[in-house]
Amino acid sequence: MLKQLYLSTKAILRGHYTVLKHLFRKPVTEEYPEIHPFLNPKFRGVHVLENCKGCGYCKRVCPSNAITIIKDDSLPSRYSIDYSKCIFCGNCMYYCPSKSMKMTEAFEVATSNKLDLSYDVENRRM
Amino acid sequence: MKGYLGMDKMCLNLGPQHPSTHGVLRLILELDGEKVLSAEPDVGYLHRGLEKMAESKNYIQYLPMVDRVDYLSGFFYSYAFCNAVEILNHIQVPEYANYIRVMLLELNRIASHLLWLGTYLLDLGAISPMFYTFREREDIVTYFEKVTGQRLMYNYFTFGGVRHTDIYLNEVKNIVEKIYFKVDEYESLITDNPIFISRTKDIGVISKKKALDWGLTGPNLRASGILQDYRMNTPMYDDIEYDIVMSSEGDCYSRYIVRIYEIRESVSIINQCLEYLTTIELPNIECSRVPILNNPVGEIYSFVEAPRGLTMCYLNSVGEDTPYRVKWRTGSFYSTQILKEVLKGVNLSDVMAIYGSLDVVLPEVDR
Numbered sequence: 472m473l474k475q476l477y478l479s480t481k482a483i484l485r486g487h488y489t490v491l492k493h494l495f496r497k498p499v500t501e502e503y504p505e506i507h508p509f510l511n512p513k514f515r516g517v518h519v520l521e522n523c524k525g526c527g528y529c530k531r532v533c534p535s536n537a538i539t540i541i542k543d544d545s546l547p548s549r550y551s552i553d554y555s556k557c558i559f560c561g562n563c564m565y566y567c568p569s570k571s572m573k574m575t576e577a578f579e580v581a582t583s584n585k586l587d588l589s590y591d592v593e594n595r596r597m
Numbered sequence: 598m599k600g601y602l603g604m605d606k607m608c609l610n611l612g613p614q615h616p617s618t619h620g621v622l623r624l625i626l627e628l629d630g631e632k633v634l635s636a637e638p639d640v641g642y643l644h645r646g647l648e649k650m651a652e653s654k655n656y657i658q659y660l661p662m663v664d665r666v667d668y669l670s671g672f673f674y675s676y677a678f679c680n681a682v683e684i685l686n687h688i689q690v691p692e693y694a695n696y697i698r699v700m701l702l703e704l705n706r707i708a709s710h711l712l713w714l715g716t717y718l719l720d721l722g723a724i725s726p727m728f729y730t731f732r733e734r735e736d737i738v739t740y741f742e743k744v745t746g747q748r749l750m751y752n753y754f755t756f757g758g759v760r761h762t763d764i765y766l767n768e769v770k771n772i773v774e775k776i777y778f779k780v781d782e783y784e785s786l787i788t789d790n791p792i793f794i795s796r797t798k799d800i801g802v803i804s805k806k807k808a809l810d811w812g813l814t815g816p817n818l819r820a821s822g823i824l825q826d827y828r829m830n831t832p833m834y835d836d837i838e839y840d841i842v843m844s845s846e847g848d849c850y851s852r853y854i855v856r857i858y859e860i861r862e863s864v865s866i867i868n869q870c871l872e873y874l875t876t877i878e879l880p881n882i883e884c885s886r887v888p889i890l891n892n893p894v895g896e897i898y899s900f901v902e903a904p905r906g907l908t909m910c911y912l913n914s915v916g917e918d919t920p921y922r923v924k925w926r927t928g929s930f931y932s933t934q935i936l937k938e939v940l941k942g943v944n945l946s947d948v949m950a951i952y953g954s955l956d957v958v959l960p961e962v963d964r
Contacts, residue, residue: 478789481789482789482791485786486786490786499735532657534654561661561747562752
């Protein structure tokens with residue numbers, strides 16, 4: 472009985488010591504809206520498209536059918552990604568044969584207007 | 598309907614929106630005072646149709662989806678699906694890719710166990726351990742983000758290996774060293790704590806027979822005293838030495854002990870992988886081609902030991918672009934079913950202690 476009491480007290484004191492040590496340490500949390508988190512270059516955020524040839528591989532590998540390519544005279548005239556469907560899996564970037572699809576570190580796509588939820592490239596050779 | 602001392606029996610709906618169910622589980626409890634007379638788990642609130650979805654998507658389209666089966670251990674599901682497709686198409690995985698896979702799987706297992714530890718202690722009323730476990734888990738998750746691009750939905754394993762070999766081995770070394778010491782810190786807080794012991798010891802005992810009858814796997818089965826670890830049967834782990842952690846009591850406390858020691862075991866496995874990966878020169882690959890899959894007719898059953906038990910992927914191909922049928926066997930589903938048996942006759946205050954100790958993640962139950 473006494474031994475148990477001793478062991479319990481010892482365990483509790485040891486726990487308190489572990490917790491109290493943290494009073495003198497720096498905080499590990501980041502206050503997000505004020506301080507933007509550091510993201511690594513490989514982060515899969517909003518897309519950027521450059522020098523697209525319009526082959527349509529990205530459309531075929533997209534799991535949620537978020538990509539639309541409209542072609543005029545065999546050349547792509549409009550390319551759009553619907554962010555209400557996109558799951559940011561990165562398949563379009565990984566399987567792009569010409570490496571024209573990149574994903575940036577921007578991740579704040581929330582908006583109150585549904586029409587803003589798309590990435591469009593129009594009327595130029597993409 | 599009269600219970601003990603002529604009091605009325607009461608029906609209590611625990612969940613679906615209950616903070617301790619870690620998701621949306623509804624437990625229909627029949628109570629007599631504080632005693633639970635019967636319990637009926639009601640699942641299906643998080644059903645997303647991931648199995649049916651496979652039938653309308655080709656293999657490459659379905660691969661990012663499998664991380665979503667269990668968002669706390671996405672690599673395991675990726676691996677199980679990739680492995681099934683590799684066996685079907687007779688694709689050989691290079692040795693370095695196997696080692697990278699093992700290393701990431703074990704890191705993911707640590708992250709998953711750390712999250713379980715923090716939230717379980719939170720269920721029991723302790724606040725501080727959650728902050729400490731999440732602090733260490735954050736290191737692992739940030740490392741995953743650096744390598745794969747995202748914190749939980751990785752999409753990193755591909756058919757025939759990994760997507761790229763740009764992994765930062767030094768960081769893994771630092772993380773692993775840190776965690777090995779931090780586990781001692783958790784133990785100093787938890788293991789001998791009299792409150793924790795009185796809440797978990799001899800509570801929710803699952804006997805050997807019961808565990809086998811209800812199909813428990815993983816740490817829950819090992820805590821009941823059965824030496825069964827499917828890593829033994831996975832060819833990927835052939836060259837790696839490790840001990841299988843086992844406890845014989847089968848109560849909540851032994852399930853905690855098994856998981857704590859598994860973290861240490863995982864650390865030693867990662868160290869062996871690091872030893873191998875630092876000695877060889879990693880080829881600089883960048884997976885950019887759509888892999889050519891012939892997908893012959895066949896049925897494949899691939900398995901992996903996930904943090905929550907045995908994970909199996911059944912794949913049925915009829916030679917088309919899309920799988921004919923995909924079926925997932927997940928550990929949490931069986932852990933949820935056993936609640937019906939274990940919760941009989943316990944106090945209401947112990948329900949969450951028992952349920953939490955089984956480490957159930959609801960998206961895995963419902964798929």
